Amino acid sequence: MDRRTACLHQANAFREKALADPEHHDQWIDEAIKWLERAMEASCRAVITMEGDDGSDAPAPAFETMAPHRRVIVRQ
Template identity: 75%
Template sequence: MDRRTACLHQANAFREKAIADPEHHDEWIDEAIRWLERAMEAGCHAVVTVEPSELCAISPPATERTSSR
């Protein structure tokens, strides 16, 4: 299980605790939100590597051209 999925499972567990324990509902929801934030952070971290030789192969963006029709 990846980190994002594990964090989502934790968030869901705390959400269920909030439903089951109305007396401490706000505390459990706050904890669920923290786990959702961790899941979002885990989902945003992607590793991209670029070799220096590949940088030369990257062409600049094409400029907009008007057609003469």
Template identity: 90%
Template sequence: MDRRTACLHQADAFREKAIADPEHHDQWIDEAIKWLERAMEAGCRAVVTVEGGDMPNVARGAAADARLSLITRQ
């Protein structure tokens, strides 16, 4: 498993904790956001430019952005 995927799994675990533990919801969401930010950083470092402008890891970074956006809205 690569670093980005591991970070996304950790973020999901904290999101689940937030759902299961409403009393500490904000604390768990803050942790999830930290892990999503780490995933985005790992994804940015993994982007490789291929001739022709094809950058396959950009979509993965966008997925992490979408998760961060979703979590911060809850």
């Protein structure tokens, strides 16, 4: 299971707690929102690696980029 899916499952669990425990409803909804935000971050994150094809022994550079609300598309 990927990180986004795991976060969505956690958010759903807290939503169910909110329904089952009206006395602490707001607390559980706040937790669900945090997990939904984490799921959004996980779906927006792209790890891009570049492989060196020049035959050198130098490690391939790798970097991480955040692209809020859009996807990064990389051609190989």
